[in-house]
Amino acid sequence: MSAASDEPGATVRIPLTQLQRGQRAIVHCADIADLPEGDRCLLHAMGMHHECQIRVCSPGTPCIVQIDSTRLGISAEVARRILVTPIDDAGAAR
Amino acid sequence: MTAAGGDERPAGARMPRIAVLGNPNTGKTTLFNSLCGVRARTANFPGSTVEGRVGTHRSPSGAAELELMDLPGTYSLSIDVPESQVCRDSLRGALDGRAPDAMLVVVDATNLRRNLQFAAQALAHRLPAVVALNMWDAAKARTPSVDPAELARRLGCPVVPVSGRTGEGMPALDVALDTVTTLPFGNDALVARLQKLPAADASPAALAAWADGVARAVAGPPPESAGDALVDRIDVALTHPFLGIAVFAVTMAALFSAIFMVASVPMDLIDLLFGSAAEAVRARLPEGILAELVADGIVAGIGGVLVFLPQICLLFFLLSLLEDSGYLARAAFAVDRVMRRFGLAGPSFVPLLSSHACALPGIMSTRLIRDDRERLATILVAPFMSCSARLPVYVLLIGILSVGRPAWFAGAAFVGCYALGAAAGLLTALLARRTILRGPGRALVLELPPYRVPSLRNAFLTTWDRANVFLRNAGTTILAISVVMWWLSAFPRAAEGDERAQQASSFAGQLGEAVQPAFAPLGFDSQLTVGVLTSFLAREVFVSTMGVLAGAGTDADPGDDSVLERVASMPRADGTPVFDETTTAAALVFFVLAMQCLPTLAVTRRETGSWKWPAIQLGWMTAVAYAAALATHAAVAALNGAP
Numbered sequence: 061m062s063a064a065s066d067e068p069g070a071t072v073r074i075p076l077t078q079l080q081r082g083q084r085a086i087v088h089c090a091d092i093a094d095l096p097e098g099d100r101c102l103l104h105a106m107g108m109h110h111e112c113q114i115r116v117c118s119p120g121t122p123c124i125v126q127i128d129s130t131r132l133g134i135s136a137e138v139a140r141r142i143l144v145t146p147i148d149d150a151g152a153a154r
Numbered sequence: 155m156t157a158a159g160g161d162e163r164p165a166g167a168r169m170p171r172i173a174v175l176g177n178p179n180t181g182k183t184t185l186f187n188s189l190c191g192v193r194a195r196t197a198n199f200p201g202s203t204v205e206g207r208v209g210t211h212r213s214p215s216g217a218a219e220l221e222l223m224d225l226p227g228t229y230s231l232s233i234d235v236p237e238s239q240v241c242r243d244s245l246r247g248a249l250d251g252r253a254p255d256a257m258l259v260v261v262d263a264t265n266l267r268r269n270l271q272f273a274a275q276a277l278a279h280r281l282p283a284v285v286a287l288n289m290w291d292a293a294k295a296r297t298p299s300v301d302p303a304e305l306a307r308r309l310g311c312p313v314v315p316v317s318g319r320t321g322e323g324m325p326a327l328d329v330a331l332d333t334v335t336t337l338p339f340g341n342d343a344l345v346a347r348l349q350k351l352p353a354a355d356a357s358p359a360a361l362a363a364w365a366d367g368v369a370r371a372v373a374g375p376p377p378e379s380a381g382d383a384l385v386d387r388i389d390v391a392l393t394h395p396f397l398g399i400a401v402f403a404v405t406m407a408a409l410f411s412a413i414f415m416v417a418s419v420p421m422d423l424i425d426l427l428f429g430s431a432a433e434a435v436r437a438r439l440p441e442g443i444l445a446e447l448v449a450d451g452i453v454a455g456i457g458g459v460l461v462f463l464p465q466i467c468l469l470f471f472l473l474s475l476l477e478d479s480g481y482l483a484r485a486a487f488a489v490d491r492v493m494r495r496f497g498l499a500g501p502s503f504v505p506l507l508s509s510h511a512c513a514l515p516g517i518m519s520t521r522l523i524r525d526d527r528e529r530l531a532t533i534l535v536a537p538f539m540s541c542s543a544r545l546p547v548y549v550l551l552i553g554i555l556s557v558g559r560p561a562w563f564a565g566a567a568f569v570g571c572y573a574l575g576a577a578a579g580l581l582t583a584l585l586a587r588r589t590i591l592r593g594p595g596r597a598l599v600l601e602l603p604p605y606r607v608p609s610l611r612n613a614f615l616t617t618w619d620r621a622n623v624f625l626r627n628a629g630t631t632i633l634a635i636s637v638v639m640w641w642l643s644a645f646p647r648a649a650e651g652d653e654r655a656q657q658a659s660s661f662a663g664q665l666g667e668a669v670q671p672a673f674a675p676l677g678f679d680s681q682l683t684v685g686v687l688t689s690f691l692a693r694e695v696f697v698s699t700m701g702v703l704a705g706a707g708t709d710a711d712p713g714d715d716s717v718l719e720r721v722a723s724m725p726r727a728d729g730t731p732v733f734d735e736t737t738t739a740a741a742l743v744f745f746v747l748a749m750q751c752l753p754t755l756a757v758t759r760r761e762t763g764s765w766k767w768p769a770i771q772l773g774w775m776t777a778v779a780y781a782a783a784l785a786t787h788a789a790v791a792a793l794n795g796a797p
């Protein structure tokens with residue numbers, strides 16, 4: 061799985077595990093291809109759907125992220141497979 | 155179509171059934187407890203280890219009664235997990251042949267986007283429905299708040315703002331539940347509702363977009379999740395690989411110390427009470443079989459069931475408080491990486507630790523584990539943990555082994571026993587997960603609920619429910635087994651008053667003689683074999699049996715030096731001591747690892763719904779105990795220079 065796109069103008073995509081505490085990002089669930097179907101569906105149902113915004117509460121592996129008012133603890137094996145685009149405080153992709 | 159029930163149903167007709175559904179952590183159980191109180195019981199669903207609760211709700215006027223079925227919390231009705239399957243089966247009447255008459259969909263008002271996706275899936279079913287907008291006390295404090303009337307219009311069903319914790323809005327929910335089961339619900343109402351909802355086959359993205367649109371319409375744009383730096387710091391600490399595990403270890407040590415200290419008082423009282431009751435029976439009934447059956451079979455059997463209750467109640471009360479506080483989810487998350495190495499899940503740690511007090515509540519608490527295979531593996535290995543019932547046996551055998559050795563030896567031996575049991579359990583779990591329970595574990599994605607003050611009412615109701623489950627199911631099995639074991643050790647009759655002769659001539663004694671050759675390689679003679687067999691009911695019986703055989707009486711206390719000396723000097727038929735060093739070490743290892751506890755087998759049967767798992771547990775643990783005892787016997791003999 062590539063950590064970032066090389067195409068000019070493409071938004072940067074990095075694994076969720078590389079975000080810092082307090083950092084925000086947009087999730088690309090379409091990229092969680094190598095997770096079992098059941099786990100992907102569970103992630104969707106728990107609120108981690110395509111283009112949702114997250115905030116990192118506890119970085120690393122495993123990590124804790126916040127989606128709306130929900131905090132999710134995500135194991136290392138799942139977190140490494142989720143690609144995100146970091147955003148700044150104004151909500152713009154970086 | 156008309157919903158069943160209400161005041162107009164004929165006498166004898168069934169109560170209208172309402173399925174209670176929702177995401178986990180929406181306060182669904184608190185709301186259910188508010189509606190039903192103690193008029194609820196745990197319900198097992200055929201073919202599933204997932205459980206729910208069924209309760210009766212009486213309207214404030216007392217005019218109508220409703221059956222509420224609290225289904226397991228799930229994040230979606232379309233995912234392939236047992237909780238979701240049970241909800242789907244319940245809604246189409248496949249659980250017990252009866253579909254609900256209506257639904258109560260519980261929605262967390264502080265987390266509308268995610269909860270509305272589930273609500274849309276539930277409302278797509280052809281059932282009258284009420285949506286409870288729970289945690290209203292927290293939601294209305296936010297700006298902007300949620301507009302319940304607008305939400306009702308967009309969902310096509312009544313929406314009632316409530317707070318299960320404070321009781322706010324409950325009278326309105328009562329009225330809505332009464333109404334929904336009595337008013338007609340025709341095709342027109344269903345069609346009108348379905349037109350407002352996303353298509354039944356909507357993709358997750360479409361469902362999320364619909365929920366986002368509704369949430370924006372009824373509560374404005376999503377608030378910027380500014381985050382709470384303090385909660386972040388607490389989460390980082392409690393889930394830290396080292397600090398988090400250390401905090402968990404201290405919390406659990408405190409919990410089990412409390413259980414040991416507090417439960418010992420009522421346990422001693424129950425013991426005393428049933429001991430006195432047995433004496434009273436013997437004094438009042440004419441001497442003979444009837445008196446013995448009632449005193450030693452039935453009264454002792456009931457006492458043997460009730461004596462476990464204090465530990466079970468305390469454990470579930472304290473666990474409920476920890477779970478409600480939001481801590482338990484963090485702890486499970488912290489220890490998950492350690493437990494994964496053995497094919498178990500983070501939540502397996504609590505049942506395994508509980509089993510050091512008693513395997514019964516430990517096995518019952520495996521319901522915290524969501525994955526079936528991980529739950530079964532935990533149940534399978536829980537009895538390897540050294541429980542409090544093993545302590546008297548350890549005291550006796552380590553006491554014999556410690557004679558003439560330095561003071562530290564006994565302490566090291568105790569630690570060794572606990573470590574051996576834990577290691578055998580974890581390695582067995584690893585083996586089971588690679589063979590009979592092979593399969594991927596559930597990837598850990600865990601919702602960490604908000605920290606809050608735990609509800610005492612919830613804790614009491616959970617404890618009440620668990621105690622009832624234990625008494626109703628495991629208790630009756632344990633009582634029946636106790637009576638059978640009494641019969642095996644009471645017949646055929648020997649000379650009156652000669653307990654030693656009775657032990658030897660009873661069916662249990664004869665069985666001991668018959669199977670002794672199998673235990674001979676471990677150094678066990680027929681007396682020690684009888685001790686092993688009679689302690690199959692419960693390990694601690696070993697001490698009293700050996701006391702009787704050594705002539706110390708049935709009230710043998712392993713801490714009593716004279717009993718220790720008598721048992722230690724028991725002779726074999728050839729005059730050599732029964733408890734020589736090699737045999738004692740082998741017996742100690744055997745008791746650390748063997749499944750010498752019928753109540754545990756009964757609870758395993760109850761929790762797994764099959765005799766297959768207790769049979770595997772018994773067979774495997776006995777084989778491991780025998781092999782380890784044999785190896786110990788050989789090793790100690792070799793160290794002592796025996797031929």
